[in-house]
Amino acid sequence: MTEQALKKLLESMTLEEKAGQLVQCNAGQFIANQLEITGPDGEMLPSEELNRVMGSVLTFEDAKQAKALQDKHLAADPHKIPLLLMLDVIHGLRTTYPIPLAMGCSFDDDLVYECADMARRESSVCGVHVTFNPMVDTARDPRWGRILETNSEEPLLNGRMGAALVRATQGDDLGKPENVACCVKHYAAYGAGEAGRDYNTVDVSERMLRETYLPAYKACLDAGARLIMPSFNALNGVPSVANKYLMNDILRGEWGFEGVVISDYDAVGELVSHGVAADLKDAARLAMEAGCDIDMVKNAYYLHLANLVREGTVSEEAVDAAVMRVLRLKNELGLFENPYHGADEQAEKEVYLCEKHREIARRAAEETAVLLKNEGILPFRREVKHVALIGPFAEETRLNGFWSRPGAERYTVTIPEGIRNLLPEAELIIERGCGAEFEDTDRSGIDRAVQAAAGADAVILALGEPENDSGEGRSRAELDLPGPQAELARRVIEANGNTAIILFNGRPLVLTELVSFAPAVLEMWYPGTEAGNAVARLLWGEANPCGKLSAGLPRSVGQCPNPYNRMNTGRPKPEPDSRAFPFTSCYLDTPNLPLYSFGFGLSYTTFAYEKLSLDRTQMTKDGEIRVTVTVRNTGAAAGKETVQLYLRDPVASVVRPVQQLIDYRKVFLKPGERAEVVFTVSEMQLRFFDMNGREMSEPGEFRISTGYADHLLLTERFELTK
């Protein structure tokens, strides 16, 4: 439709119909089998009137339901305005790939693109028009359950991977049925909730907001994301969905965003519990004034928007502007001509879990695994076949993560299946070793597990935290392995030292005790559908681990949050990895550094960083510097290494981080092979926000390093001249 036709359509709509376009319902309420509904279920009850006017729905299962929803609505809507169908496709629809925090460990934007492209193909045939993805909330506190959903503690990594996902998902033309619109979330700083507690208050300085939290959302909008979702939290005193500074001044004003703003689930209604709205009607007013276009699931807009306009409290122009943004998005998706978009039951049968998608998911599961420790245990020799597989994850199918689609576990390749796929002759002895539930204190299974371990050629200990212990509303105050897993591991390793621990978890855990006695530890996160195949190939060396931590692993929960890009303070501890140094910034009872730092990860081979060189030692504001890092594979196996580039600005008008990632590149090297990895550094990468909130750079000395956080191996200096 033309813009003219859209405006004509708008003029033909009643106030109630306009308000209806800004209402999103749970599809489950209109479909016989109620689907899983996140968040508090709104009082919004399905009705013929609601079905007639509603503008969008979320959470449906497949193409058949998508078409039925669309048919049911269009039959009742006199204007024949198609629904927007939205769904959380966070890391795969039917073929699940690793959780975003794991994808961050790949340090591979192209891999993120490839996985997102696969998810797009499956989402489009399912009938999805909009995915609530990417989630790019920078998260620095592993107590927060939703850290699993973001790529990293590092804003640059978050932004680049989020932008790659947007490009892959939206393609070059949203009108093509195979493309899906992205809704970037949760704007803003949702990951900074006090005490790592979900939905909690966020209070950060303007500079922290601008430097740490906003860049990733902006990168996704710059990549073309058509929607954005304000976060549940209050930000500096005002809940995001009613925060005019965030939504009008920055989003619409500074950034010029013209797309759709959709609230999070019931977030408009929650303005009442936040204490900024007296009632649902007041909440509707605040959200509309702040520029929230769509009210997700709650009925604030449905019940009150028309009256607010009639009584002159809310302008009809504001409502019209919101409705036009929604109509334009539907039009850009081609829904007026093709309301089903890509929904296709036949294609679903061909595309879901196809071999190509499984290969992508398996490769991603391999590339995101992080080898934390390996004292000559891994890879297992091919001859190792008599294997004890022990632990609560030994036969687990829930290896997909909180935001995998309901039922994903039905398709997971378990560890035994993966091992048998690789080694049909393998003899597996499987023992859970602990209680049916993770939290069980039952230790009766440990003896049997120890016995099984004692007689095996090798032992695999499959440990971690239950899938439902991370994700939305799943913050934890402790970060240890739940239940008696550490005791199980200690007893098993005493019985057989040829043991490798593999971990399945959605957040950085405290592994301090475990790694003190375990000879090999491989972090698998929640690897998704192809988990078992990836585990087997990694353990037997068909794949070489190359993941690097996208978030540091704390030594203790007391250190959290402990971001890698910390400031030096006026009393830095001389050896941050040692115990107390009185009267310096330290703890009496633990070192400052995490157990494993951001950017750390081992391989089955070794790499030497031989040289870091700059093509000049001075740079003007419009100049750039070429940085060359020479790295060599000094081991006996081919492998991938992520070369990381860190910046330090030792003297500036405000304190600056002791290390800040400014670029990264992954290289594949055969044994003995050497690579010269070339980066270009420009003045843009030297910028920060000064005391007055201005983004700028300052002349002076800068240091460029390579290695990984807290372990910078080579450093060179250059000067930014006036």
Ligand code: GLC
């Ligand atoms: C949830 C989440 C959000 C999700 C939305 C729809 O509460 O906060 O990330 O997209 O509701 O399911």
